[in-house]
Amino acid sequence: xxxxxxxxxxxxxxxxxxxxxxxxxxxxxxxxxxxxxxxxxxxxxxxxxxxxxxxxxxxxxxxxxxxxxxxxxxxxxxxxxxxxxxxxxxxxxxxxxxxxxxxxxxxxxxxxxxxxxxxxxxxxxxxxxxxxxxxxxxxxxxxxxxxxxxxxxxxxxxxxxxxxxxxxxxxxxx
Numbered sequence: 001x002x003x004x005x006x007x008x009x010x011x012x013x014x015x016x017x018x019x020x021x022x023x024x025x026x027x028x029x030x031x032x033x034x035x036x037x038x039x040x041x042x043x044x045x046x047x048x049x050x051x052x053x054x055x056x057x058x059x060x061x062x063x064x065x066x067x068x069x070x071x072x073x074x075x076x077x078x079x080x081x082x083x084x085x086x087x088x089x090x091x092x093x094x095x096x097x098x099x100x101x102x103x104x105x106x107x108x109x110x111x112x113x114x115x116x117x118x119x120x121x122x123x124x125x126x127x128x129x130x131x132x133x134x135x136x137x138x139x140x141x142x143x144x145x146x147x148x149x150x151x152x153x154x155x156x157x158x159x160x161x162x163x164x165x166x167x168x169x170x171x172x173x174x
Contacts, residue, residue: 058088
């Protein structure tokens with residue numbers, strides 16, 4: 001039972017990270033105190049007043065997203081890797097997209113995804129994508145810990161079952 005629960009938690013963490021990142025959600029903060037009749041507790045986007053650079057469009061990212069939508073995740077990985085090798089610009093965008101595809105349940109190459117995301121954080125510390133990369137890398141690290149805990153629980157369960165079987169054999173005299 002614990003094994004199944006931990007697997008579900010790990011999958012939910014992975015899917016949640018991808019969904020939040022892909023949705024473009026922003027952090028929320030309370031509105032500053034304003035007119036007397038306004039609801040000051042209603043959330044507004046944290047970046048509402050900040051000037052944001054226009055999103056960078058990269059043809060390889062569009063192509064990779066198209067491939068992912070068709071279920072061709074490995075082809076999307078190859079497309080993004082080719083774009084990175086060509087040094088076609090917007091490396092941080094390409095690295096984030098590659099990390100997300102690698103972290104998707106269909107590819108599930110979590111160590112490589114974490115490596116790619118850490119590369120983004122190291123090479124592009126001022127990237128507008130650093131928060132998403134950091135959040136996803138942290139979730140992947142937590143996923144690794146959950147997988148290790150899951151394996152330890154699996155071993156414990158195996159030992160308990162072996163002890164129980166041995167006790168049952170002794171009880172029956174065989």
